Amino acid sequence: MARIIYPGSFPEQRTLLASIKAKHTADGAGSVLTVFLTQQVIDLNDDTIDGNSANTLHLQASEFSKQSELFSQSRNLLFKNVFEALRASVQFLKSFYKPGTQALGDWGITVDNGGRIAYPPEFTGRAALFATFKQKHDTYAPPATVSPLTPFLTEHGISMTDLATLTGNAANNHNSFLTASQNGENATEQRDLLWDPVNVNLHKIGDYLKNLFVTNPKKLGDWGFTVDHSPRAPKERTSKVLPGDQVTITSVVIGGTFTNIGTVKLDVYQGKTTVGKPTSVAAGGTLGMPKGFSTITVMNTSTDVTGKFKVLVHK
Numbered sequence: 001m002a003r004i005i006y007p008g009s010f011p012e013q014r015t016l017l018a019s020i021k022a023k024h025t026a027d028g029a030g031s032v033l034t035v036f037l038t039q040q041v042i043d044l045n046d047d048t049i050d051g052n053s054a055n056t057l058h059l060q061a062s063e064f065s066k067q068s069e070l071f072s073q074s075r076n077l078l079f080k081n082v083f084e085a086l087r088a089s090v091q092f093l094k095s096f097y098k099p100g101t102q103a104l105g106d107w108g109i110t111v112d113n114g115g116r117i118a119y120p121p122e123f124t125g126r127a128a129l130f131a132t133f134k135q136k137h138d139t140y141a142p143p144a145t146v147s148p149l150t151p152f153l154t155e156h157g158i159s160m161t162d163l164a165t166l167t168g169n170a171a172n173n174h175n176s177f178l179t180a181s182q183n184g185e186n187a188t189e190q191r192d193l194l195w196d197p198v199n200v201n202l203h204k205i206g207d208y209l210k211n212l213f214v215t216n217p218k219k220l221g222d223w224g225f226t227v228d229h230s231p232r233a234p235k236e237r238t239s240k241v242l243p244g245d246q247v248t249i250t251s252v253v254i255g256g257t258f259t260n261i262g263t264v265k266l267d268v269y270q271g272k273t274t275v276g277k278p279t280s281v282a283a284g285g286t287l288g289m290p291k292g293f294s295t296i297t298v299m300n301t302s303t304d305v306t307g308k309f310k311v312l313v314h315k
Contacts, residue, residue, distance in 0.1 A: 019224025108132030256312030
């Protein structure tokens with residue numbers, strides 16, 4: 001039996017509502033939907049109004065998502081030189097203390113049993129590590145005591161004070177990133193509270209029309225529905241992408257929706273590689289899966305935040 005692929009993103013769901021309403025209005029008194037809407041107490045005009053209000057919240061969420069991405073990029077740019085200088089300084093001290101590399105613990109540095117340095121994966125941990133590292137350096141008071149790091153800093157023109165300023169600015173951007181992300185999540189939650197009952201109505205209408213057109217499911221297309229004739233029902237797959245990593249997904253349902261449910265931008269490529277021009281999907285954004293996208297590769301452009309997405313696939 002044919003199955004309806006219900007759109008997973010708000011914009012596509014809203015487009016479906018518009019298609020249903022337009023078809024119902026065009027058919028007038030002869031619309032096959034009239035008796036069902038009366039029975040289920042569904043008012044397409046009210047649903048459209050709710051959809052317009054939900055769209056305002058959706059646009060707000062999209063704007064907050066763009067802001068969070070910009071703050072994230074600014075944070076990473078500001079902190080990039082800090083972290084590079086920190087790693088170089090740690091490597092110098094590792095050589096300085098060798099073989100007693102455990103002395104790096106006094107600087108806040110973790111050394112595993114294999115002698116490798118373990119750095120925190122996220123910004124907050126790295127910023128805190130730099131603060132601890134600088135604090136240890138500042139405990140030395142020349143000329144009575146001189147930090148073993150001083151010759152390295154002098155040789156390479158590194159200013160711990162300047163690095164601290166960059167870290168503070170990066171932290172400000174990180175806090176703005178968190179605020180924008182939270183505001184976006186709040187707007188999305190409010191949108192869903194308003195829109196979810198309407199989406200339920202879309203499913204009711206689709207199921208009704210599917211049963212009505214059971215011998216000719218192509219008629220569902222006249223109402224804006226996408227029909228799947230494959231033997232097995234598709235399912236929604238949720239995946240994660242580590243910072244700077246990529247994930248390839250096969251058996252993607254054409255006509256389904258890719259939804260970025262994480263907090264960082266994701267790049268979607270056609271096929272099994274990252275060759276060619278990607279389509280960028282902002283946090284909270286969606287992308288319809290057109291013909292040729294049955295296999296996609298998703299790249300996480302963030303260097304410190306794991307991405308997350310969902311997409312409809314054939315089992």
